[in-house]
Amino acid sequence: MLLPELRQIVCELHAELPKNSLVAWTSGNISGRDPETGLVVIKPSGVTFAELTPENMVVVDIDGKIVEGDYKASSDTASHCYIYRHMPDVNGIVHTHSRYATAFATLGREIPCVTTAMSDEFGGPIPCGGFALIGGEEIGQVVVETIKDHRSPSCLLQSHGVFATGPSAEKAVKAAVMTEDNAAIVWTALQMGTPLTIDPADIDKLYDRYQNVYGQ
Numbered sequence: 001m002l003l004p005e006l007r008q009i010v011c012e013l014h015a016e017l018p019k020n021s022l023v024a025w026t027s028g029n030i031s032g033r034d035p036e037t038g039l040v041v042i043k044p045s046g047v048t049f050a051e052l053t054p055e056n057m058v059v060v061d062i063d064g065k066i067v068e069g070d071y072k073a074s075s076d077t078a079s080h081c082y083i084y085r086h087m088p089d090v091n092g093i094v095h096t097h098s099r100y101a102t103a104f105a106t107l108g109r110e111i112p113c114v115t116t117a118m119s120d121e122f123g124g125p126i127p128c129g130g131f132a133l134i135g136g137e138e139i140g141q142v143v144v145e146t147i148k149d150h151r152s153p154s155c156l157l158q159s160h161g162v163f164a165t166g167p168s169a170e171k172a173v174k175a176a177v178m179t180e181d182n183a184a185i186v187w188t189a190l191q192m193g194t195p196l197t198i199d200p201a202d203i204d205k206l207y208d209r210y211q212n213v214y215g216q
């Protein structure tokens with residue numbers, strides 16, 4: 001069996017999506033790219049999270065062609081592969097319909113950067129890209145176009161949900177979790193008034209500290 005370790009990682013990370021209330025039923029998906037072979041491990045389409053196993057993950061090449069797997073690959077496979085082809089530093093991608101972030105997406109609205117946590121993780125707003133149909137690489141095109149000039153590793157897709165990227169599948173899951181957490185905070189604040197802004201120079205300083213100094 002190809003890529004047993006990456007299959008295990010991607011399978012286990014899928015459990016984080018329902019655990020963090022980022023998905024309902026079979027919505028959402030995760031993939032991870034193996035930097036050595038360039039092959040991608042992705043969720044099988046429409047399989048419940050409880051039924052996912054390392055063995056039923058699907059391995060595709062960078063063009064989305066199935067290399068190994070008995071199941072149909074995720075509906076978003078072509079889009080994940082488009083992102084991998086155009087963003088060499090990305091080795092993990094997560095898609096969710098998490099509630100608060102998707103509420104912003106239904107309005108086609110970015111999530112403004114109004115907390116230190118957002119400054120840390122995203123270095124600015126989480127942008128919202130345009131609408132794209134599901135099934136081909138159009139979603140991937142919108143994601144690349146939307147985040148290429150941003151520090152944010154994730155973006156919203158109008159009327160759809162969240163795409164989060166990272167240098168690993170785990171980091172992409174973290175970005176998806178933080179996207180929803182910040183969307184919920186900002187949405188709550190908006191019910192009470194207009195959130196105060198943070199000086200862009202302070203956002204830069206916060207981002208720099210978190211990316212380069214924070215943690216072990």
Ligand SMILES: O=C(CO)[C@@H](O)[C@H](O)COP(=O)(O)O
Binds near residue numbers: 028046
């Ligand atoms: O919204 C979409 C398609 O973009 C997906 O999140 C589906 O809801 C789950 O699709 P599979 O990955 O199971 O095919």
